[in-house]
Amino acid sequence: MGQWGDGGMDDWMNGRVPTFHLPALTPGVLLREFGEARLLVANLKADDIAALVCILRERAVWLRAQPMQRVIAALTEAAQRWLAEGSPYMRTTLDLLPRITGYSRPVIEHQLRHLLTQIIPDALKNLLSENEPPFPHHLPLVTCHLSLVTQFCAGNIPGLGIEAILFPLLAGTPTFIKASSGEPLLAALFADSLSDVDAGLGECLAVVWWEGGNRELELAACQLADVIVATGDDHTIEALRRLAPPTARFMAHPHKVSVGLVGKGYLTPETAAAIAKDVALFDQQGCLSPQVVFIETPSQTSAEECAREVRTALQGIDSKFPVGSLPISEIAGLQQSLATLEMSGALILRTSGICSRSVALPNASSPPTAYLRLRGGVFLQRIEDVSEVRHKLVAFSDRLQAVGTALPEQELANLTPFFYTLGVCRICPLGEMQTPPLGWCADGIDPVAGLMSSDHQT
Template structure:
């Protein structure tokens, strides 16, 4: 049995404890110990509702410092996040490293400015009153935003947290069982950079069970909610949300690939298309909403399948599949058997970790 520990961050302050235990059965058994919320924590979170008078560029400068630290794979909070996330998500260390490399690129001035310009049109709206036609316009913080995060992709649901920061709100992250470490360690990074910075003091990252009274309390003090996850998780959040509170849901998605016959005209085009398709397929072991589950391929599809197998063999050398449970392996075997009985064709990568059914 391997034991791991992770604190909470509440308004920039660290709370440690071993009140809660999350267990994971991977190649060996793991127990992750965390503290638990109390009413004093809720009161503290409720006392802060916005970042204050910082300009957008001052906020971006602070976030970029966190990005600079996370570019170093040996940085202590990234190392802790990677150790725990590899266990809780079940993804390979290479997949986690790729996610955190991407996070460090997201925490970049050019990227964050472009993100705001796309979403807000003019970032000056966030700092001051701006003349727009006959009206003066100024975007003000909503207040406390509760982010109910999903654990299948360490990076994606953090986007709503970053937007919450950039729009000067106070942010509460309800971290998921599947990935409690990424959000907490990012908040710990903010604290390390400057424990008194407004971004630090307005950030909280906590784990709380879905049936806990304290989760209900977090919904009660929220001025807005961003919820990520499957259909049942989204509906559960919607039921907990107070009437009139803005609710943004990022629910279940299905992704597809479309492969047209033009790729067969040239071997180079075929290999390029197969490699790009393989990269999409292996990302997050197909647990992400952007992971293609079905591909519609124009004939001769067998030619594409053979090229795809070769591409998967190549991609798996640097992005191997993570942990696969006995139940998942049994389901894959059943699907392959059913396909063969139905006169389908089954293709497998060299490692047998990727299966294509035609």
């Protein structure tokens, strides 16, 4: 199992789990705490990062010479090893990620299996179908002149680190990955599993962690990059943008939110269960999490009935997707926010438990709530007619990622062009918001084709 032990929990208890994958470099290590886990991180200086970047760029010539069938076969085999019964990779991840991220084990396992089962030859070929000739030919040279993709990953959703490895390799480009400040494990572990399958491809990857905001290390990682992929809040993205060389393409994935929309008479128990699933997965921490669900209903009384239906569904889904753990300080802050909303006239319905989920239904006099995240909960907004959503969504216009719907077909068709004008990148039925297909275009960016061109974009 490469640099990793196969002791799972024993390795975690003894602080033996590393969070790096480094070709041709043996670093010193430090023991750091992430949530409730102790992990080994590489102790690197700017010169080490610069050396790694040069090593990866040199691997680009080798990678471009490989048949794409080799890349696809290796990625598929690595995913299958994770999915195999008793997999040490999956066991280690499911032991540690709940302690690192606070997400419950069932939520993490659901997400990983959803992602890994999509890593199959046909799906990977489909990601390349518009960018390369039929297999087993190599990628066309015109799209393969990039030598390095540098990525600054987020850790709010399990699986992002795996995708950060998939897409550059499919584009024929080595990648340097700076893991999320709060979740350093998954990308390094998947890189190691891929290296076990194909050592040559493993040498086209580097995964490291350092505390966010270290400009010296960030500059070293960016200075020779052809493409820089940055995920994070506005401050993080703008700081990294300033470090990007003028010749590099900068691909930003900033903070986004999503919403739901339910037509009159469509809030059935099945729709309530679908809303609950989208809310329960990742506890409203992802860009596809529906922060607000607009419900077309004739009166406040009927809206309150809808809120109770959703609360019942959230209570019911807790056994399948338990709410994640939170520090006491965050629980206190959440309860204070809910109390403030309640004092303003909002109806607050809570599920049972100390880490309960909540449904908040503001009345007409309640303050705007568009950007307040209810950890594990959701806002419902009553609208008298579905056309009102055009006005309501203006507040989200530069931050809207997805819309989950339960609407008559014609109403959805009428609204779809408007959603696209707001920058919406995903429109799907409620209950499917958190499970997009592999390679979906988050923020309107094709994750593979976007790495196949050196055109300068910001």
